[in-house]
Amino acid sequence: xxxxCFLHFLELFFVFWNFYCIFAARNNKNMRVISRKKLVxxxxxxxxxxxxxxxxxxxxEEAQWQSFADIRQTxxxxxxxxxxxxxxxxxxxxxxxxxxxxxxPQHVFIRFVGTHAEYDxxxxxxxx
Numbered sequence: 650x651x652x653x654c655f656l657h658f659l660e661l662f663f664v665f666w667n668f669y670c671i672f673a674a675r676n677n678k679n680m681r682v683i684s685r686k687k688l689v690x691x692x693x694x695x696x697x698x699x700x701x702x703x704x705x706x707x708x709x710e711e712a713q714w715q716s717f718a719d720i721r722q723t724x725x726x727x728x729x730x731x732x733x734x735x736x737x738x739x740x741x742x743x744x745x746x747x748x749x750x751x752x753x754p755q756h757v758f759i760r761f762v763g764t765h766a767e768y769d770x771x772x773x774x775x776x777x
Contacts, residue, residue, distance in 0.1 A: 678713040691762045701740035732775040
């Protein structure tokens with residue numbers, strides 16, 4: 650395969666990949682949390698957070714968010730802090746959860762879980 654054919658192949662591959670991603674997002678509308686292990690690791694060391702984090706996880710996995718307004722309908726105590734980062738108050742205001750939400754592929758990436766005091770020490774929340 651020469652270089653021109655290979656470049657044409659790559660171009661077609663990315664066109665089809667984009668269509669696949671859009672199609673997959675439309676057909677699998679529930680959010681996917683990546684990764685639950687961070688939550689489990691945290692509440693294994695902090696058992697008081699277990700019920701609230703499990704509740705957040707269950708509601709998020711069932712959600713079909715398309716915008717910040719949709720997130721607000723599920724969780725009233727969420728704030729947008731920029732750069733696709735959202736901060737959730739967990740168990741009242743005892744714990745904070747920072748996630749990145751990608752609406753098109755329906756993914757939620759966990760970036761931080763900790764106490765309110767630990768959250769306050771983060772200098773640049775938009776880039777964690």
